[in-house]
Amino acid sequence: MLNGEERSDIVRSLADNLISRADFILEANRADLSLAKRTKLAGPLSSRLALTPAKLKSLSDGIKQISETCKSIVYRPLRHTRLASGLDLTQITVPIGVLMVIFESRPDCLPQVAALSIASANGILLKGGKEAKFSNEALMDVVKDSLSAYKAEEAVNLVSTREEVSDLLQLEEYIDLVIPRGSSELVSSIQKQSNIPVLGHAEGICHVYLDAEADMAKAIKIIRDSKCDYPAACNSMETLLIHQDLADNQSFFKDIIDMLRSENVKINAGPSLSRRLTFGPPPAKSFKLEYSGLECTVEVVNSLKDAILHINRYGSGHTDAIVTENKQVANEFLRSVCSACVFHNASTRFADGFRFGLGAEVGISTARIHARGPVGIEGLLTTKWVLKGQGQAVTDFGPGKEAFTHETLSLSTEVFDTTNTPINCN
Numbered sequence: 083m084l085n086g087e088e089r090s091d092i093v094r095s096l097a098d099n100l101i102s103r104a105d106f107i108l109e110a111n112r113a114d115l116s117l118a119k120r121t122k123l124a125g126p127l128s129s130r131l132a133l134t135p136a137k138l139k140s141l142s143d144g145i146k147q148i149s150e151t152c153k154s155i156v157y158r159p160l161r162h163t164r165l166a167s168g169l170d171l172t173q174i175t176v177p178i179g180v181l182m183v184i185f186e187s188r189p190d191c192l193p194q195v196a197a198l199s200i201a202s203a204n205g206i207l208l209k210g211g212k213e214a215k216f217s218n219e220a221l222m223d224v225v226k227d228s229l230s231a232y233k234a235e236e237a238v239n240l241v242s243t244r245e246e247v248s249d250l251l252q253l254e255e256y257i258d259l260v261i262p263r264g265s266s267e268l269v270s271s272i273q274k275q276s277n278i279p280v281l282g283h284a285e286g287i288c289h290v291y292l293d294a295e296a297d298m299a300k301a302i303k304i305i306r307d308s309k310c311d312y313p314a315a316c317n318s319m320e321t322l323l324i325h326q327d328l329a330d331n332q333s334f335f336k337d338i339i340d341m342l343r344s345e346n347v348k349i350n351a352g353p354s355l356s357r358r359l360t361f362g363p364p365p366a367k368s369f370k371l372e373y374s375g376l377e378c379t380v381e382v383v384n385s386l387k388d389a390i391l392h393i394n395r396y397g398s399g400h401t402d403a404i405v406t407e408n409k410q411v412a413n414e415f416l417r418s419v420c421s422a423c424v425f426h427n428a429s430t431r432f433a434d435g436f437r438f439g440l441g442a443e444v445g446i447s448t449a450r451i452h453a454r455g456p457v458g459i460e461g462l463l464t465t466k467w468v469l470k471g472q473g474q475a476v477t478d479f480g481p482g483k484e485a486f487t488h489e490t491l492s493l494s495t496e497v498f499d500t501t502n503t504p505i506n507c508n
Contacts, residue, residue, distance in 0.1 A: 086153040096228040097145040110220035126314040126374040130187040145197045147441035152201030164489040168472040175463040177203040179258035186264030189217035194442035202462040209241045285398040286316030291389045293406030294327040307429040317433040352381025369396035399448035401433040422455035
């Protein structure tokens, strides 16, 4: 039975424990890294596996942001309407119920989603990959320690046995939402198998489009950051689209290609670029590839319209950016690209819950209903309608009878006492 103050205290304790027990966590992580090296774990998984003191500090800072938010986020009134005299209707936020998060590698995912589930009053079941076994167990020990002050250890659980994901996906009677985080193969497989609603994205095919009026210095900086800062991230640039006028500008085009090559980025050419070059990069196998490494596709487009059509056809609806000094062109791009996140003169790497000020995220959703983009605490809530009357019936209303007033009221009134509301009650 946790109220907002108690949930806030637990989340704040978790943030502090990530720092105070850093040596314990990093020792476990080193065991995973050593095993990954011996078993030659795939590059993207291996790069996501590592924890560092700086990463733990960043996690702690993000989770501290959440601790204040969660005091009043649950059972918060969103709309308060007086339907008629003595008949008041309120729409309030409530937890979704029980979440199951399935993730590969990325042990930093565990404390983030644990904090968000506690803050949003959801129960959670975590299924991590075997490549992060020791790290996940250490982090779960830290989470349980934080929950123990209020005897709420059962609110967060790690599946450490060998159940197959397919078996867990049959628990629709007990689990309300599945959130997969990992490779496109993992997410696609879960989306196909699950009878439980799935929140997430299968791929992060992100684009940067250089418009004819792009500033060179901004373009170089944004492309480098979008591709090279963390190539394994789902918000890393996979395709660079260049307006034909810039492609015709030999100096501009050469500077971009030289920068990518200096960062050891393997370049694959789209059909339009290949036709322009006698001896160019190898042709891209597909525009729908998520490289998750120092590799990208470069293609030339004739216009803004062609860039938008390309992104909406081949993108994954994750994050796409335009570099231009023309505000009208930028606004058309931002309106017309059908992605969860659209940026003007900014790196795609900003698509992140912590950077958005959400504290942390359970993942990024490319769905068009419920949560979209980085999913923080509010994305783990749904709503319910609470109607308080004085014995009214619908037959009391009609011509010559009572009339609906639909008066908008202040949201300051508490709907009901939530002090002793169970953690998973919605």
